[in-house]
Amino acid sequence: MKRPSWAPLDVDMNQPSIARIWDWFLGGAHNFAVDRQVAEEMLQLMPEGPQMAHINRMFLRRVVQLCVAEGVTQFLDIGSGIPTVGNVHETAQQADPECRVVYVDIDPVAVAHTRRLLADNPRCAVIQADLREPEEILAAPELRDLLDLDRPVALLMIAVLHFVHDEEDPLGLxxxxxxxxxxxxxxAIAHGSRSTERMPSEHLYAARSKYERSVAQVSLRSQPEVEAMFAGFDLVSPSVVWLPVWRPANGETPEDSAAPNAGYGGVGRKPRTNRPQ
Known part of the structure; x- marks a missing residue:
C-alpha cells in the first residue's frame, strides 16, 4: 500500500489503530487498509458500530455546548483521536470564537492530522502523549501556552477510559x-458498557473479542463503576446515563429502541473551594 501524504514515516501501516478504526466508523478518510479490514470484520460481528460512534460524537458536542454555556472556554480533550466533523474546537469556537482547545492522543496519525488541521488556528494545539502520564501532559508547553489551569477547564475523556485497566488504577489516574x-x-466521560440491555450479547462479546485480538484490550464497566470515576466532582443532571439519554438535543431520539449500547456518559463539575459549606 502506498503511504498517504498525511501518514508519518514512522507509522506501521500494517498495525491497526483505535483512532483510525473510529475514524472509519465516523466516515473519515484518515485510515489504512488494515484499519478498514478490522472495522469491516467488526461490522459483521456488531453492525451497530458506526451508530455507536456517532452517538458518542453527538454526546461530545452536547457536552462542549454545555461547558461554553456555563462560561468555560478552555478544553483539554484526551484521547481525541482523528478530528472529524463535529470535533471539539469546531463546536466550541462556533459558540465562542475565544475558546481554546488542546487535543491529546497517543496515535501519531491522529496527532499529525490534527496538527495539519489546526495549522491556522492559534487557539488550538495537539500533544502526542499517553493519558496515563498526566503530569507530562499537564506540563507540556503546548498546553501551558494555551490553557490557564488556574481557571476552569473542561477535561474530556470520550471513549478512552475503557482502555485503562483496573490494575492501572483508573480512579487514581x-x-x-x-x-x-x-x-x-x-x-466528561463516555465509557463502554458491558451491559447487553440495548444490544444482543453475541454482538457485544464477539466484537470485543475481535477488537482485543486485533487492536487493544478493553475494560467495559458497569454504570456504578463509571459513576465512581467522578469522585471529587459534583455530577451534573442527569448523572451517569446511557449516552443518547444525556441531555438530548432537538431532533435526537434518546429513547429510540433501535439505539444500541453506545455506553454510559456523564459530566461532573469540580466544586469551587470558596462555596458555602
Missing part, C-alpha cells in the same frame, strides 16, 4: 488530573 484543575472545571 483521574484524581491526578482532577487535583490539577481549578474549581468550577468540568469533567
Amino acid at each position: 483521574i484524581a491526578r488530573y482532577r487535583d490539577a484543575l481549578a474549581g468550577g472545571s468540568f469533567f
Whole structure:
C-alpha cells in the first residue's frame, strides 16, 4: 500500500489503530487498509458500530455546548483521536470564537492530522502523549501556552477510559488530573458498557473479542463503576446515563429502541473551594 501524504514515516501501516478504526466508523478518510479490514470484520460481528460512534460524537458536542454555556472556554480533550466533523474546537469556537482547545492522543496519525488541521488556528494545539502520564501532559508547553489551569477547564475523556485497566488504577489516574484543575472545571466521560440491555450479547462479546485480538484490550464497566470515576466532582443532571439519554438535543431520539449500547456518559463539575459549606 502506498503511504498517504498525511501518514508519518514512522507509522506501521500494517498495525491497526483505535483512532483510525473510529475514524472509519465516523466516515473519515484518515485510515489504512488494515484499519478498514478490522472495522469491516467488526461490522459483521456488531453492525451497530458506526451508530455507536456517532452517538458518542453527538454526546461530545452536547457536552462542549454545555461547558461554553456555563462560561468555560478552555478544553483539554484526551484521547481525541482523528478530528472529524463535529470535533471539539469546531463546536466550541462556533459558540465562542475565544475558546481554546488542546487535543491529546497517543496515535501519531491522529496527532499529525490534527496538527495539519489546526495549522491556522492559534487557539488550538495537539500533544502526542499517553493519558496515563498526566503530569507530562499537564506540563507540556503546548498546553501551558494555551490553557490557564488556574481557571476552569473542561477535561474530556470520550471513549478512552475503557482502555485503562483496573490494575492501572483508573480512579487514581483521574484524581491526578482532577487535583490539577481549578474549581468550577468540568469533567466528561463516555465509557463502554458491558451491559447487553440495548444490544444482543453475541454482538457485544464477539466484537470485543475481535477488537482485543486485533487492536487493544478493553475494560467495559458497569454504570456504578463509571459513576465512581467522578469522585471529587459534583455530577451534573442527569448523572451517569446511557449516552443518547444525556441531555438530548432537538431532533435526537434518546429513547429510540433501535439505539444500541453506545455506553454510559456523564459530566461532573469540580466544586469551587470558596462555596458555602
